[in-house]
Amino acid sequence: MNLSSSLIQFRELLKKVGSGTHTSKHLTRSEAATATRLMLEQEATPAQIGAFMIAHRIKRPTVEELAGMLDAYDQLGGKIPALDSATQYPVTVFGVPYDARSRTAPVFPITLLLLASVGVPVIFHGGDSMPTKYGIPFVEIWEALGVNYRSLSLSGSQQLLAKTGIGFYYLPQHFPQAQKLVPYREEIGKRPPLATIELLWSPYGGEANLISGFVHPPTEDRFRETFTLRNMKQLITVKGLEGSCDLARNRTAIIGITQPEKDFQRRHLHPQHYGFAGQDVILESLTQLTTQLKTIIAGKPGELMSAAIWNGGIYLWLCGVCPDLETGLTQAEELITTGIVADKLKQLTV
Known part of the structure; x- marks a missing residue:
């Protein structure tokens, strides 16, 4: 059997990462980009792709490899076009696990509504229910709130971002090559x-x-080093619930801020110091979560209200809307209770 040049090329890259503890080698940035491209374009065989994924997970990707993989995503993945005009605040992109949450109730949609309400353009991205957690995907949560993001084109997402301040990148629609690797x-x-x-x-x-969002400290270190290698503008890392960007109420919030030509900043925020300590709400079902989120949006007391204000206040401060956290917490509560967040959701559902 004669193998194609692409299969031979990928086989050599697979041999480097999958040769065992003592003989495996790291890929260069360009090699990692090539391997990722060959997987995304299905030029590698299913056996090769599966073997590479598990071997690379066991080895753990280096910073150079992560940068190369991101290079391939930039090359092949469609992107929401840049806004035509400048905004008061920079566009903020949230990176959360695509397999979503399965244990704790998210208030992330409220955070997005809060930020968009004060002029911070936000983008989140993900797909449908996905292994290995099979958590409730955000596209389903937003549908339960009356917002359908599935059918938007990239230009449609840009238009919605410009109009409402919230844009969604839906993997099956916008990056089908990556979607094919989900199984x-x-x-x-x-x-x-x-x-x-x-x-x-x-x-x-x-x-x-x-x-x-991240769970384990070594992951955060790799994020920061990759950020530096790729000359990104600003990175904020948060030790969130289940690796998300939602900060817990039953433990200290750990936040890292990395900016070009500035010293790294580490923030430890203790909920009890601000009157927000408590237990994180368990995720039971999409129906119950929808009711809980709608209660917040209506400005009524509920299980998730304290979590919504805690997270909203932190992100209003981190995104530069408020000069300090205390002001952010106050403003988050006002935006919810005065109906401004509800108005923003109405804008999305029209």
Whole structure:
């Protein structure tokens, strides 16, 4: 059997990362970009792709490899076009796990509505229910709130971003090559390194500030080093619930701020110091979550209200809307209780 040049090329890259503890080697940035491109374009065989994913997960990707994988995503993935005119605040892209949350109730949609309400353009990205967690995807949460993001083209997403301040990048619609690799996650039973890329990738065609969730400290270190290598503008890392960008109420919020030509800043925010300590709400069903979110949007007391204000206040401060966290918390509560957040949702559902 004669193998094509692409299969031979990929086989050599696979041999480098999959040769075992003592003999495997790291890929260069360009090699990692090539391997990712060959997977995305299905020029590697299914056996090769699955083997590469599990071998690379066991080896753990280096910063150079992460940068190369992101290069391939930039090359092949469609992006929401840059806004035609300048905005008061930079576009902020949130990177959260595509397999979503399965244990704790998210208030992330409220955070997006809050930021958009004060002029911070925000983009989030993801797909449908996905291995390995099979959490409730955000596209379904927004549909339950009356917003349909599935059918928008990239230009349509840009128009919605310009009009409402919130844009969504829907993987099956906007990056079908990456969507075709999703079944491998179920077949290998583990998140592949591509799941890490999704936290760091910006599907926006212009400059953007990036906020990425993480669980383990080594992941955050790699994020920061990759950020520096790729000359990105601003990276904020948060140790969020289940790796998301939602900050817990039952533990200290750990936030890292990386900016070009500035010293790295580490922030430890203790909910009890601001009167927001409490238990994080359990995620039981989409129906219950929708009711909880609608209660917040209506400005009524509920289980998730404190979490919504805590997160909203932090992000209003981090995005430069408020000079300090105390002001951010006050403004977040006002935006919710005075109906401004509800008005923003109405704008999205029209």
